[in-house]
Ligand SMILES: [Zn+2]
């Protein structure tokens with residue numbers, strides 16, 4: 001896109017003045033993310049956010065690894081925002097991408113959700129995010145009793161995935177979006193045994209189904225990322241009124257309160273306008289770091 005055709009953004013570009021003329025945005029989604037975000041954006045900015053099924057986002061990679069992911073989450077969310085523009089006539093395209101990483105020595109899973117918003121008529125791009133720990137667990141089960149215990153411990157609305165290696169083909173059999181043992185037995189009939197404590201011929205691995213429509217915990221993280229995006233769209237450059245004028249951590253080197261040496265802690269933040277380049281740098285509170293964060297006092 002050449003510079004002369006770039007449209008300039010201001011507050012009126014992102015806040016609908018008139019309910020009859022909503023600002024339009026599109027999100028590519030198979031998994032119900034639009035239902036989580038649309039009410040928030042409608043209430044706060046007068047947006048009409050529509051989900052589109054025009055492109056199978058699973059082509060960009062799947063959690064279960066059936067289609068490997070080759071892009072980083074940020075690249076993937078950016079690509080989805082671009083595809084949302086290509087498959088709609090909306091003013092803004094929204095891309096969403098989640099990741100789950102084992103943390104705290106495998107005791108917790110950190111769910112990070114990224115949202116990338118792109119404007120059709122300029123290079124204006126906003127990246128918003130949220131992360132929360134979720135108590136997702138995976139378990140290899142050898143009896144029906146173990147499977148029942150796993151299913152009973154799931155949070156309300158959380159669906160699960162069952163995987164087993166089929167004996168005749170040595171291929172992995174997978175059943176997804178399950179909410180009860182009866183559904184598992186229907187989809188994987190070879191699992192059936194005569195009593196609950198009889199050992200299964202082949203172990204079955206149960207895990208959370210992380211797809212957004214099957215994972216209420218993830219919907220909460222997506223809603224928080226949506227709130228971060230809304231916040232960014234409601235902070236404007238004091239010079240040109242472009243949105244997303246939000247302070248980010250800028251310089252490290254917060255001085256130690258005992259010896260004054262620079263530490264690895266942030267000492268300043270900067271808001272930078274992506275449209276006119278205006279920057280505002282400010283010191284962060286507190287203005288000194290505790291000595292246990294200092295390489296000299298606590299080597
Ligand atoms: Zn020190």
Ligand SMILES: [Zn+2]
Pocket residue numbers: 237238239240241242273274275276277278
């Ligand atoms: Zn500006």
